């Protein structure tokens with residue numbers, strides 16, 4: 200499949216591309232997630248990230264199946280104005296393009312333009328609400344979540360709503376039991392708040408995440424899959440593959456981000472996923488030494504390219 204875009208700026212302002220909207224309270228970890236998953240920032244370096252002050256729009260364009268915009272909102276976002284500088288790290292690699300710079304007429308939002316609900320939610324999108332699990336009580340954050348869901352649903356009834364119960368690591372979350380209790384509590388409170396706001400029909404998925412392990416990649420993979428139209432076809436193909444080759448499990452990976460774009464219908468087990476990611480790391484490291492050079496650029500994916508099937 201060929202890319203339809205002549206440049207990244209054109210794609211950044213394309214209203215048909217799905218969006219992942221990272222929202223949530225200040226310091227909950229939105230920018231860290233973006234940097235760790237898409238720009239390979241080591242997790243401990245996120246300690247030095249500065250607060251986001253304006254909506255930062257990035258482009259994920261690793262392959263034809265992984266093309267979407269990621270909007271990183273400031274914690275106190277409310278009908279904010281669009282930034283053009285996009286902060287640091289815009290040219291950090293192929294994974295994410297630059298910030299929003301296009302001035303095309305009648306397309307995406309322009310600098311100084313007020314962003315209303317239609318401007319934010321008016322295209323296929325996933326609202327990813329990042330909740331800091333270490334910042335109890337969650338009352339204010341959950342009120343904000345319900346407000347965003349109400350606004351999003353009013354303009355886009357098919358909006359996907361996902362909550363990352365984030366930072367479930369460190370001394371506060373040593374046992375799995377504690378994590379599951381936290382997830383149950385948050386899910387219960389979200390359901391209650393949605394009922395109170397007459398939004399009980401809205402489906403909200405919750406994931407326990409941390410940038411210090413693979414959970415954030417697993418959760419992000421699920422979101423990308425929801426926004427991928429070709430998912431049922433890819434799943435079917437992987438089902439055929441494992442039955443024809445007598446494999447236990449298969450994933451279709453985006454090598455650059457380590458997200459998996461599809462898997463067969465057998466259940467996903469975290470350890471298998473982690474093992475595959477480790478194998479990709481080895482293959483990429485070896486390719487960096489022995490890979491061939493295309494033009495000026497050494498292809499880290501080598502002859503395997505940017506997508507890989509592991510079984």
Ligand SMILES: Nc1nc2c(ncn2[C@@H]2O[C@H](COP(=O)(O)OP(=O)(O)OP(=O)(O)O)[C@@H](O)[C@H]2O)c(=O)[nH]1
Nearest residue numbers: 225226227228229230231245246250251274409410
């Ligand atoms: N323990 C832990 N800390 C995290 C995690 N993710 C992010 N952090 C820390 O949380 C702090 C805030 O992270 P940011 O990414 O700047 O948060 P943000 O939501 O973008 O903040 P604003 O831009 O102010 O809205 C940083 O010190 C990160 O290191 C995580 O999974 N676990």
